[in-house]
Amino acid sequence: MKLMNILLAGLLLWGAAACSDDDKPIFPEEPTYDMTGFAKGADVSWLTQMEASGKKFYNASGRETECMTLLRDLGMNSIRLRVWVNPSDGWCNKSDVVAKAWRAHQLGMRVMIDFHYSDVWADPGSQYKPAAWVGLSLDELKTAIADHTKDVLNALKEKGITPEWVQVGNETRTGMLKPDGAASSGKTANFAQLVTAG
Numbered sequence: 753m754k755l756m757n758i759l760l761a762g763l764l765l766w767g768a769a770a771c772s773d774d775d776k777p778i779f780p781e782e783p784t785y786d787m788t789g790f791a792k793g794a795d796v797s798w799l800t801q802m803e804a805s806g807k808k809f810y811n812a813s814g815r816e817t818e819c820m821t822l823l824r825d826l827g828m829n830s831i832r833l834r835v836w837v838n839p840s841d842g843w844c845n846k847s848d849v850v851a852k853a854w855r856a857h858q859l860g861m862r863v864m865i866d867f868h869y870s871d872v873w874a875d876p877g878s879q880y881k882p883a884a885w886v887g888l889s890l891d892e893l894k895t896a897i898a899d900h901t902k903d904v905l906n907a908l909k910e911k912g913i914t915p916e917w918v919q920v921g922n923e924t925r926t927g928m929l930k931p932d933g934a935a936s937s938g939k940t941a942n943f944a945q946l947v948t949a950g
Contacts, residue, residue: 783825785824785829785859785860786827786829787829787860787861787862788829791829791830791862792827792828792829792830793823793828793829793830793831793832793861793862793864794823794828794830794831794832795831795832795833795834795866796819796820796823796831796832796833796852797832797833797834797844797852797866798843799819799820799852800843800848800851800852801841801843803819809822810822811825818855820855820856820859820861821859824859824860824861828861829861829862830861830862830863830864830916831852831853831856831861831862831863831864832863832864832865832866832919833849833852833853833856833863833864833865833866834849834866834868834873834922835849835865835866835867835868835904836868836870836871836872836882837868837869837870837871837882837884837885837900838871838882838883838884839871839872840871846903846904846907847907849865849904849908850904850907850908850911850913853865853908853911853913853915854911854913857911857912857913862916862917863908863913863915863916863917864915864916864917864918864919865904865905865908865915865917865918865919866919866922867900867901867904867918867919867920867921867922867950868921868922869881869882869897869900869921869928869929869946869950870882870929871883873922874921874922874923874924874928875922875923876923876924876925876926877926879924879926879927879928879929879930879933879934880930881893881929881930881932882896884896885929890932890942890945890946893929893932893933893946893949894945894946894949895949897929897946897949897950898949898950901918901920901950905918920947920950921946921947921950924943924947927939927940927942927943928943928946928947929946932946933946
């Protein structure tokens with residue numbers, strides 16, 4: 753028994769002597785993310801709706817990862833979010849946009865807010881007024897646009913989020929809020945006033 757204790761003590765001393773600063777375990781460094789310079793980003797406006805329907809996101813190793821975190825880890829530094837006025841399903845409304853912007857902000861990502869000034873997707877062939885704005889005069893539309901823009905941006909500001917970019921209208925080459933702002937029908941002055949109001 754005495755010999756066993758001596759051997760054990762010897763092994764412990766040998767093990768301690770064999771350890772040096774060079775033998776310390778190496779841990780991976782904290783990753784660094786470049787959130788400056790060239791904007792590398794994605795529009796993730798459907799994200800909360802996709803998550804609510806059960807969609808999952810995985811990294812290259814097959815590990816489930818939150819979508820914006822995955823994008824950041826892949827080198828993206830910017831997130832674009834569309835905002836609709838009063839969508840029937842609630843997705844992409846003010847509160848949904850603020851929730852997604854908050855997530856991006858927590859990851860240090862830069863944020864772009866894209867105002868569609870519609871209840872649905874706005875593109876060159878679909879520049880529909882929000883239902884609540886139908887029948888408004890041009891001056892009333894300008895006020896509604898300005899109020900909506902300020903409302904959303906103030907909601908972001910209350911969370912400490914300052915978007916780096918604000919897009920006034922979406923795919924507006926033919927105008928927006930038609931027929932009042934239909935640049936393709938010669939109403940370029942109206943269109944310019946609506947954009948300026950935004």
